[in-house]
Amino acid sequence: MEKIIRFGVSMDSKLLNMFDRHIHKKGYTNRSEAIRDIIRDHLVSQEWMNADSETIGTITLVYDHEKGDISERLIESQHHYCDNIISSIHVHLDKHNCLEVLVVRGKANKIQEISDHLISNRGVKHGKLTMTTTGKKLV
Ligand code: NI
Structure with missing residues (x-):
């Protein structure tokens, strides 16, 4: 205690x-x-x-799955970063729009790189990285 x-x-x-x-x-x-x-x-x-800190975050993406090859590109990127993307949910918001929330774990600079890469994809309407913590260093 x-x-x-x-x-x-x-x-x-x-x-x-x-x-x-x-x-x-x-x-x-x-x-x-x-x-x-x-x-x-x-x-x-x-x-x-601190670029080397072990961190946890979530990346939220909203995109229109019918715009070009956005779905394929996002899936390819997520497979590329599969060591860091530990879980994801996909919600079909309406006929066109999709929401994805990815749970990411790894070094702070790596997570930032993944987030920038995904959010800057042409076709992503809005993206946000939420930076939280593994909780290990907090009481
Ligand atoms: Ni969808």
């Missing part, structure tokens, strides 16, 4: 009011949990700054 330490933080009352309103809207019932989440989020961002 990790030791819990209490500490005081000094700040401008206006800034604290803004923070309190913000975390209230987000559903936090106390400042401590909000501050812990902000610190974790910052640490995860730092993990992604």
